Amino acid sequence: MNILVCISNVPDTTSKINFIENDSNFDTNGVQFIINPNDEFGLTKAVWMKESNQANVTALTVGDSSVEATLRKCLAIGADKAIRIDCPAHDAYSVAKEIEAHCKETKYDLIICGRESIDYNGGLVPGLLAGLLDFNFITNCVKLEIKESKATFSREMSGGTEISECELPLVVGSQKGLVEESDLIIPNMRGIMMARQKPLDVVPAQGINPKTRDKKFSKPEAKSEVKLVKADELDKLIDLLENEAKVI
C-alpha cells in the first residue's frame, strides 16, 4: 500500500505573529517552523501502517528549500521517502493542484493531510485534493483501519462520532485522536541518522496560478483591560454579563 502524507510547515504554536512589507507578508524572522500538529498525528498513524499494512510512506511538502528541515524530521519519524515540490505555497488551491499533479504520476491508495494547518488554517487542501482527484474524503478523522482495499473510519462531527466505510483511494484529514498525543513518535538518534540516508527528492512545480491572494494582513485590536469582580460580589458579574455584555 502506498501512503502519501502531506505536510504543512508552520510557525511553532508559541510564535508571535508579525507582518512585514507593508503588512503584505508574514515575518518569518526568528520564527521556528514545525510539522503542522494535525499532520503529525497523521504521519505517526502512517508510520504504524508500515508494519500493519506493509505500507510505503512518502512525506510531501509544497514549498521552497526552507521546508527541508521539517521533511528531514518526517524521515526521522519514520517516513520512507520525502518529496518537496519546488515552489512557494501560494494558496490552498495551487498547493492542492501541485499535489494532484504528483498523484497522477505516482499512485497512492491513501493520502493523509491534516484537518487544517495552524497558519493560514483554511482546512481546505484535503477537500480540494479529494475533489480534484475524485477520491473519497473524510476529515476530522479520529480512527482509521484499512483491510485490503477497504477503509473503516470514524470522524468527529458536531454532537457525536460517525463511523463509516469506503473503498480506497481515500483522502483523510487527520487530527488528535487518530493517534494519542502520547503516541507521537519523537525521533531518536538512530532515526535521525537513518533519515540522512533516505531520499529527499526535489521535483519541479507545475507553476499553477493561485485563485486566492492575501492582500493585506492585520492583527486584532488590543483588548481593553479586564474588568475584575470580587469573589464575594458575583451578583455584579451576573449583572455585567446580563446588562453590559448582554450575553446571558
Next chain:
Amino acid sequence: MSVLVYIESENSKFKKSSYEALCYGRALADSIGKKVCGVVINCSNTENLNSYGADKIININSSDLVDFSSKKYAHALVEIVKSENSKIIILSSSPNSKYLGAHLSGITDSSFVSNVVKLPESSNPFIVKRTCFTNKAFSLTELTSDLKIISITSNSFGIVEKPNNPENETVEIKGISTNQKILDIEKESGTVTIADAEIVVSGGRGLKGPENWEMIESLAETLGAATACSKPVSDMGWRPHSEHVGQTGKPVASNLYIAIGISGAIQHLAGINSSKVKVVINNDPEAPFFKAADYGVVGDAFEIVPSLIKKLKARQ
C-alpha cells in the same frame, strides 16, 4: 445569477449558523443588486427560513442524500449552481459545511475562503476579511476564480431578521452515489455542541481531577451552555477529546466563553479568541488569561463556581 446559500439541517431542523449564513447572503446580495437563493436538502418544510430574507428556497429532494457525504452533497450543489447560474456560494463554518465547501471547490475548480468574518470589502475585485494564524491575525483575501465559495465564522455577522416570502422550488436529483457507507453514529447524549453553542463553559487543569467536573456541567446546564476543556485535561483523559478547544483542538466562536482554572496559554487563547465575551475564573492574578479576558474573578473556583450556580438559579 443569484447568491447561493447552503442551509444545513439535522433531522429537518435548520442550524442557527445557517440562518446567519442566509442573513449574510441577503446583505451581500443587496450590496451587488442580486437575488439570494437558499438550498436545503430533503427538507420540505422551510417556513422557518422566511424570516431571513431569501428570495427563493430550493429543496433538493433525493433518496441518495439521506446521509451527509461531502462528495454526494457537493455534486448535488453543483447542479443548483448550474441551474441558478450562481457565482457566489455561502456556507456556515460548521464542520460539515466547511467539509463540503472544500470538496465543492475541488470539483468546480474554484476558490474557497473559510473563516470569513465580515461582508466583502469590495465585490470587484472580490475581497473578504478572514481570520488566519488561528485567530492571531486577519487577512484581506482576494478570490479570483469565476465561482467564489466562502464560509462564515459563527457569530461574526449575526442574525438580522428580514421577513420575506420566498419562492419555493423542489428539485429531484437522482443517481448520485459513492461507495462510502455510514455504519453507525454515536451521539453524545443531550449535550449542546461546542460548534453550535452560544455559551461555552470550559475547565482546565486547575480543577484538579475529573471528579470535579460536576460543577462545570451544572454551570453549563444552568446557562444552556456547552462544556469544553483545555488540552492537558483531554490528554489526561479527564474529559473526552471532543471537548478539547484551542489551536490544536476545536475552535470556539461563542458569544460567551467562561474559562475556569485555565491559565490562558497562547495555544489555548488562539482557539477561543473569536468568542465575543470572555470571562476568567482563576486563583492566580498573574494568569495570562486575565490579559485576554473581558471580565475576571480572582479566587478559588471551588468556591466561586458553586456560588455562581446558586445565584444564576435564583435569578431564573
